[in-house]
Amino acid sequence: MTVQMHVTLEVKAAGMAQFCDVMREIVPIVEKAGWKLRGAFVQSTGRLNTVIDIWDLDDYDHLDRGIAAIVSHADGQRILGILADSVSSETIVFAKPAPYFT
Secondary structure (H helix, E strand, O other), X not given: OOEEEEEEEEEOHHHHHHHHHHHHHHHHHHHHOOOEEEXXXXXXXXXXXXXXXXXXXXXXXXXXXXXXXXXXXXXXXXXXXXXXXXXXXXXXXXXXXXXXXX
C-alpha cells in the first residue's frame, strides 16, 4: 500500500534560503530510506513563505523510518537545528488517491 504524505510548512521569512538549502540535503537522505518526493512548491499567493511537499511513502510507519534516517545521519543534529530555526509550523496529512483519479 502506498500513501501520500502532504506536508505544509510555514517558513520564517528570514529563514527561507536556509530552509531550501537544508531541504537539498534532506531529500537524498529520506529518498535513500525509500521516500519519494513527488512535488515541492512555494506558495506565491496566500500565506507567503509556505512550502508544500508531496511525498510517496510505503505505509504510515514509513514516516518514522525517514525521520530516523535524518536523526541517525552524521549531520542530523545540524539539519534538525536548521529546521527548528527556520520553520514556524508544520502540518502533516496522509492521503490516498481519490476514486476518480487514475
